[in-house]
Amino acid sequence: MKGPDLAALHALYVENRRELYSYAVAITGNREAAEDAIHGVFERLLRGGGLPADLRPYVFRAIRNAAYDAWRRSQVRKDSIFDLAASVDEVAAGAGRPAGGEDLEPLLQRLSPDERETIVLRIHGGHTFQQIAALRGVPLSTAASWYRRGLERLRIMLAEEQ
C-alpha cells in the first residue's frame, strides 16, 4: 500500500498556503470558491496514491484546474488576492501609503486571465518562466510575454490614474 507522503504534502501546504490561496483567488475571484478548490485538491491528493517528486508545480497545477472548474461554476469575480483589511488598518494607524494592494487590485482585475495568472505565479508564487510555461502547457516565450504585457498594461493603467 503506497499512499502520498503526508509529511511532505503537509509541509508544502504550510509553506505555500498564501501563494496557493492567492493563486486560486486570482482565478476564481471568489474566496469561498478558492477555499473549496484548495480543500478539494488536498482531499483528493490525500486519498490518492503516490505523488511526483517535484510536488510544488504539481499542486499548483491541481489548484489551477480546480479553481477554473469553480470559476466556470460561479463566474462571479469580486474578491481580492490582497489583504486589503490590513492595508486599511495601516492607513488608519498613520503608516502612510499602504502596502499597495488596494490600488493594484482593480487594475489586476482588468488584465486578461492569462496575464493576471502569470503575474501572480511569478511575483507571489515565486515561479520561474520555465515553471509557469510547464504548468500552463505553453512555450516559455508565451509565459514571458503574458507577464511583460500584463506588467506593461498595469504600468499604463497606473500612470493614467495618477
Add this chain to the structure above:
Amino acid sequence: MMNELEQRLKNARLAPPSAALERRIEDAFANARRRRRAARQGALWWWTAALATAGGMAALLVVSARRSFPAPVAAVYQIEAEGRLREMLLNPPPPEAGLPSALRVSRTP
C-alpha cells in the same frame, strides 16, 4: 518603472486563507493519518490470519498423512533351512562378494 511596479506587487500583502480553510485542511490531514493507521493495522491482521491459516493447513496435512499410512507391523520369518543355506540366509554375504560360485560336477558313466 517596471521594477518599481514589480516591487510594489511583491510588497503587497497577500490575503491569508481563512481559519475555516486551515481547520478543514488540518482535518483532512488528520483523517488521512487515521486512515493510514487503520490500513496498516488491517494489513497486520491480514498477515496474521494468513500465517495462522497456512500453519493450520500444514498441521492438517501432517495429521492426514499419518492417518493414511498406518504404522508398519513387524514381520517374523522362521528359517527352516539348515546347513550352508541357513548360514547364507542368516548372514547374507556382502554384495561385493558376488554370488556364491556354482560348482558343476559331471560324471560320465
